[in-house]
Amino acid sequence: MNKPVSSSQQDVILAILRGELRLDDAAGRLGITRRALSNLKRRYLKSKLPVLSGEIQAPLDAPAKVMRDRWGVVHIAANAVADCYTALGYAMAQDRLWHLDFQRRQAHGRLSEILGPGHLKADRLHRTVGLTKAAESTRLSDEATVVLNAMSDGINAWMETDHPRPVEFDLLEYEPEPWSPIDSIAVWKWRWWMLTGRLDNIAISEVARRHLPPDLFEIFMSIEAGEETIVPARREAEVGGFDSVEGSNNWVVGAGRSSSGKPILASDPHNPVWHPSQWYQAQLTAPGMDVIGAIFTGTPGVYIGHTRQTAWGVTNHTASMRDLYTEAVTQDNPEVYWESGDWQPFEVESEEIKVRGQDSYLLTICKTVRGPIVNEFVSQVDETPNPPLSLKWVGSEPFSGFESMLSLHRSKSVSDVLVALEQWPCPALNMVFADSSGRIGYHAVGHIPRRPVTWHGFRPADDPSHVWEGYYSFAEQPEWVDPDADWLATANNPPWGGRGPYMSLGNWSDGFRYRRIRERITSQETLTPEDVGQIQGDIYHARAIELAPVVGEMAKKERNKRLREIGDLLLEWDGAYAIVLVAPSVFTAFWEHWLRRVASERFSEGVVSLASDRAGGVARRLL
Incomplete structure (x- = not known):
């Protein structure tokens, strides 16, 4: 039977996984061969896998059964809906505890705390939009309250076991906090924002x-x-x-x-x-x-x-x-905006964002009756800065x-x-x-x-x-x-x-x-x-089927031999995006360049990238 991985061995393995130590240096530090080091790393990672068989004590009113098929998909049978969701929370935490924590930190704007300043802009966005506050103010039916509480109980029951945490917690050197229904709501509202913000x-x-x-x-x-x-x-x-x-x-x-x-x-x-x-x-x-x-x-x-x-x-x-509104402000007093025939003060909130490896960031959020000012997260549309833009969002x-x-x-x-x-x-x-x-x-x-x-x-x-x-x-x-x-x-x-x-x-x-x-x-x-x-695996692009022959005929009329060859390539192509074909790359490169060319006729260089994404209707008509 293999000995448990010691704390000093674990430190070396984590240094390898973080990219801080080369394998040869790590093996030398432990006085073992690279093969022995590989086995040691495998044992450490295997120790992180959850135990998926047997009986466990969980906060249930009656026994529930959790089975996994050959694909690893969980199948839960319980005698009550609440117990079913407790079991779901438990199984989800077994399989995805660090993912759960990542999801909620993302929604609450707390990723910088564990991952550093590279995630600070996303944290500022999600705090400014107010996903946490939206979650805290959400009204739930009695059934939804029971379900979310039960699911939280299951997640927390897994966290309270003495089973080792997933490797990500060791790598990032922190412990997860207890889960709450607010976390589930915030995560769901992040999904809303991802689909409807833009x-x-x-x-x-x-x-x-x-x-x-x-x-x-x-x-x-x-x-x-x-x-x-x-x-x-x-x-x-x-x-x-x-x-x-x-x-x-x-x-x-x-x-x-x-x-x-x-x-x-x-x-x-x-x-x-x-x-x-x-x-x-x-x-x-x-x-x-x-x-x-x-x-x-x-x-x-x-x-x-x-x-x-x-x-x-x-x-x-x-x-x-959602909508963005231009707020009327005055240079004499930047702390007010025009609303209902009078100057009203912005509602101002401050939030501290902890950032791994550096000082905390103090975020100031200004709000109108419509919602927060979000200029930082909207591309500039002219040579002059955008006016103050407030966000009103259904979420x-x-x-x-x-x-x-x-x-x-x-x-x-x-x-x-x-x-x-x-x-x-x-x-x-x-x-x-x-x-x-x-x-x-x-x-x-x-x-x-x-x-x-x-x-x-x-x-x-x-x-x-x-x-x-x-x-x-x-x-x-x-x-x-x-x-x-x-x-x-x-x-x-x-x-x-x-x-x-x-x-x-x-x-x-x-x-x-x-x-x-x-x-x-x-x-x-x-x-x-x-x-x-x-049909899900269909590789034919209807735009290419329609327009590639048009582009091909245009290329065939050029004096440049290489362009005429490209014309032949496109005329012989059936629009399939097969990885062995050159024509899909040629047509895609042409289309992206053509969109920018069309947009640049009417838009300044600073906004061409924005405008070209929506120029397809014009670009198609011109062809």
Whole structure:
């Protein structure tokens, strides 16, 4: 039996992992060979793995069972919902304790405390936005309170065991604090902010509004492939263009198109490869609930998943849930702003941010009645600095949305799903769903503010016509249930056609990804689960299929031999982004350069990078 790793040996191993010691130097310091050192390091790391079998004492009212399948996915069975979530918290802490701590530090603006000044700007942002205060003010239903308390009990029960902490705590030399329901809410609100904040999207619109005449502004704000709408429309979508090939996709085929006679649903959020993953997969079984799917780590709800009778998937529905307002101030007194016909003092808060390896940072947050001043986090849109910009964001409201997720966990039909989704506050999402009876549907969800004035860019704070007037009702939002075509899909693309007030709120993606999904689904009368799954691996880019021949013909007319060869390359290409092909790199390089070239015709060098991201509609028209 191997001896435990001594404290001096552990210090050397940690120095290796931190990059402070070379292997030869470390082996020499311990007086052992490199092979022995490798074995020693393996023993130390193995000692950090949790024990995943046997019986343990936990704060439960009755026994619960936690099983892991061959993929490591947790399956929990309990006789009460609270016990089920205690077990979930315990298992999540076993598998992801440091990840949990990272998630909550990120939300609370405390990463610099353990990771140093490189995370200070992110900490300032999340504190300025006020994720912690929003979490502390959140009102929960009785059921959500029970669930969050139970999950916190489970996480803390694992932390109270004498099992060694994950290696990250040793590397960073600190101990985790007890978990609380506020942590889960803050982590969830960080997810909201990640999907709905994106302040530079507003800055891009402001750049265009300032620098372009009205006719060019309308073209600039147009969208590529606007005919590809989620709900069929007589007119193509005319606003909201923003190129986001990395966005998310989901789709569902109904019983009539399925080889099994049951709907088949797929959902791909297209998140970056993070280690560990932001998702924690689990099955939760308790009286009235049997659900499995992807949970955002640190929270209790299955975000993408299914019960025995229903399934759901999501993409980002990019209707704006925030606004930036230009505040009127005076040089004579920078501590006041103009509000309701008088000068009002900014509300000022100070927060200390601890920073590893250096002195603490004192953050000063100035607030108006709309929200905090966020200039530090918004790109400059002109040669002169931006005016004071205040942020109003739906996520600051005192709700969590966990009630909606818990209702989804109990759903047995499309009707149940719709009832659950009506409670969903944030983020704004495109939900597709299905049930075992064969019904399918789509509904946009989230509290989308109703603005009396359609506007792009920074809104004037002193104009009452820009004050929010409640939210669009659930019935007013885009939806399509039981379509005759027997399939549905979304890809961050426009939900409707035209240019109405709701559509003008969106930063919709181009329709190219949706087009490929539509083409794949409608190319077959009947699809198997394998057929539906293979769409996730589709490597054809609809923009390239459409435009590469155009660019190729242009290149063929050039005098330069190399350009003519590139023209042949693009004309022979079918639009597949296969790793062995050169054409995808050529076309991508051309498109990125072309966007900048188009933007630079009308925008100054300082804002070209901002403007080029949204120039796809114009760039496509010119070609």
